[in-house]
Amino acid sequence: MPQPLIEFRCVRKRFGRLVVLDGVDLRVLPGQSLVIIGASGSGKSVMLKHIVGLLRPDAGEVYFDGQRIDTQPERRLLVLRQRFGFLFQMGALFDSLTVGENVGFPISEHTTKTPEQVRQVVAHKLRMVGLAGMEAKMPAELSGGQRKRVALARAIALDPEVVLYDEPTTGLDPVRADVINELIVKLKRELNICSIVVTHDMNSALRIADRIAMLHEGRIIFDGTPAEIQSTTNPVVRHFVTGEADASELAALGVEKRNAAGGAMPQRWNLNAEGRP
Amino acid sequence: MALDLIESVGRRTTGVVVTFGDFWRFVGRTVLILFAPLRMRHVRAVLPQMYEVGVRSVPVVAVTGAFIGMVLAVESFTQFKAIGQESRLGSIINLSVVKQIGPVLAAVMLAGRIGGALTAELGTMNVTEQLDALRVMGSDPIRVLVVPRLVACVLLTPVLTIYSDFLGVTGGWFISVQTLGIPDEAYWLASARSVDIWEINEGLVKSFFFGGAIALISCYKGFTCGAGASGVGRACTESFVASFIAIIILNFFFAQVAKDWYLTIYGVQSIFAQ
Numbered sequence: 012m013p014q015p016l017i018e019f020r021c022v023r024k025r026f027g028r029l030v031v032l033d034g035v036d037l038r039v040l041p042g043q044s045l046v047i048i049g050a051s052g053s054g055k056s057v058m059l060k061h062i063v064g065l066l067r068p069d070a071g072e073v074y075f076d077g078q079r080i081d082t083q084p085e086r087r088l089l090v091l092r093q094r095f096g097f098l099f100q101m102g103a104l105f106d107s108l109t110v111g112e113n114v115g116f117p118i119s120e121h122t123t124k125t126p127e128q129v130r131q132v133v134a135h136k137l138r139m140v141g142l143a144g145m146e147a148k149m150p151a152e153l154s155g156g157q158r159k160r161v162a163l164a165r166a167i168a169l170d171p172e173v174v175l176y177d178e179p180t181t182g183l184d185p186v187r188a189d190v191i192n193e194l195i196v197k198l199k200r201e202l203n204i205c206s207i208v209v210t211h212d213m214n215s216a217l218r219i220a221d222r223i224a225m226l227h228e229g230r231i232i233f234d235g236t237p238a239e240i241q242s243t244t245n246p247v248v249r250h251f252v253t254g255e256a257d258a259s260e261l262a263a264l265g266v267e268k269r270n271a272a273g274g275a276m277p278q279r280w281n282l283n284a285e286g287r288p
Numbered sequence: 289m290a291l292d293l294i295e296s297v298g299r300r301t302t303g304v305v306v307t308f309g310d311f312w313r314f315v316g317r318t319v320l321i322l323f324a325p326l327r328m329r330h331v332r333a334v335l336p337q338m339y340e341v342g343v344r345s346v347p348v349v350a351v352t353g354a355f356i357g358m359v360l361a362v363e364s365f366t367q368f369k370a371i372g373q374e375s376r377l378g379s380i381i382n383l384s385v386v387k388q389i390g391p392v393l394a395a396v397m398l399a400g401r402i403g404g405a406l407t408a409e410l411g412t413m414n415v416t417e418q419l420d421a422l423r424v425m426g427s428d429p430i431r432v433l434v435v436p437r438l439v440a441c442v443l444l445t446p447v448l449t450i451y452s453d454f455l456g457v458t459g460g461w462f463i464s465v466q467t468l469g470i471p472d473e474a475y476w477l478a479s480a481r482s483v484d485i486w487e488i489n490e491g492l493v494k495s496f497f498f499g500g501a502i503a504l505i506s507c508y509k510g511f512t513c514g515a516g517a518s519g520v521g522r523a524c525t526e527s528f529v530a531s532f533i534a535i536i537i538l539n540f541f542f543a544q545v546a547k548d549w550y551l552t553i554y555g556v557q558s559i560f561a562q
Contacts, residue, residue, distance in 0.1 A: 060420075065423060065424065089426045089428055091426075092423065092425065101416060103418050103421035104418075105418055116427075121427075165425075
């Protein structure tokens with residue numbers, strides 16, 4: 012079995028009395044596109060932040076490229092993080108800088124490129140995300156989808172080995188969400204980078220993933236291909252994938268379930284042989 | 289009931305101790321980075337902060353300084369006149385302005401204007417994950433954001449204090465000489481006898497530390513603020529209150545130390561002696 016690029020070994024994390032990760036084991040191989048799904052608040056973003064050392068586990072170990080990173084001092088982590096790109100849920104663009112300055116920021120910080128060379132790289136990265144010529148705009152002038160694409164251009168500015176996506180399609184309309192999905196697939200194809208995507212958007216997950224893992228109550232309860240998740244018999248996974256509230260959840264709202272699912276998973280997507288929409 | 293109370297007191301005490309320790313770790317890291325080699329782009333990042341801290345604070349510091357000098361003249365004149373010492377009014381006004389009121393008021397005004405703005409800016413960056421974005425790009429937010437603000441505050445608080453002192457002295461002179469009719473020569477003679485370079489330096493040295501305290505407290509509060517708009521708002525209030533308290537406490541210790549040194553070197557010099 013090839014050496015994993017990223018590995019979680021029995022990672023536990025709690026915030027106060029809330030247990031978020033309860034013994035997570037996960038291995039991600041180089042070049043793989045892993046999508047982590049799970050309900051809101053299930054700890055998906057917490058997992059991502061453990062990968063780059065923004066959070067440290069209470070117990071367990073996190074490895075990147077064979078090095079244990081959860082025990083590294085911040086000074087060492089700053090160097091390691093240059094091998095990652097991270098797309099934040101809301102983009103996290105620096106609102107006092109222009110689009111060009113945002114994308115050029117990591118390049119100016121960590122390379123010895125001249126301002127002209129930085130401008131060329133920025134223009135190239137913006138072309139890759141379909142936003143050529145937007146260098147002078149301020150983040151406040153951009154739409155939600157454009158902000159995410161600029162954030163993505165910034166995330167890949169240093170040609171990272173791994174790109175982490177935190178809810179890349181949240182808050183976008185279906186068309187813009189699809190643009191982001193296609194962009195993630197394109198970047199993976201062109202740059203051959205390892206992608207880890209956290210989402211609760213199943214449409215997005217099926218389009219992007221080589222492999223899907225589901226986090227539920229602090230543990231990975233499913234780990235398989237898009238085709239396998241379509242045929243799983245695990246009721247929790249099936250419940251999440253179909254996206255239907257169960258009777259107990261509706262009862263809490265005082266609403267009766269109108270169309271109880273008999274067992275067959277509704278065909279919400281037209282899937283190809285690989286299980287993709 | 290009693291156990292709940294003990295638990296609550298214990299939790300609060302632990303929280304205060306943890307915050308205090310965390311703040312000093314933050315200060316330690318900032319100081320370490322401050323003396324690490326910097327690239328030209330980091331030096332350039334100080335200039336916009338100097339404009340924000342220095343140039344844009346001039347009006348508020350000017351108005352405050354001038355009016356405090358004027359108020360001191362108005363309030364002191366009657367008492368000095370009652371004992372026939374109104375010609376010595378300049379000594380008490382200028383000594384107060386240069387040693388205490390000028391530096392402290394300039395610092396308090398900066399804590400309100402700059403401290404609040406720094407906390408709000410960094411707090412907003414914190415809640416919108418911009419600080420995390422810096423970290424995951426391999427940049428240290430303390431080096432990129434805190435150090436330029438600290439340098440600007442430390443360098444420009446003394447400059448603003450000089451400005452505040454100058455306008456306080458001018459305001460006091462204007463009311464004393466131009467309005468209350470104290471002879472010009474007597475006013476300045478009394479001032480020159482009581483205010484020397486020691487008093488001016490004492491005010492400037494402590495303003496240097498006031499600037500550092502304002503920047504470090506405000507940046508720390510921004511970096512550790514709670515989620516959402518209410519978290520940022522609360523952090524701004526806490527930042528001003530903590531900066532204000534730090535200024536007052538630092539001022540007390542500086543006054544004590546400076547007085548002890550002065551007495552050791554020069555002995556007692558009464559402003560009424562000559």
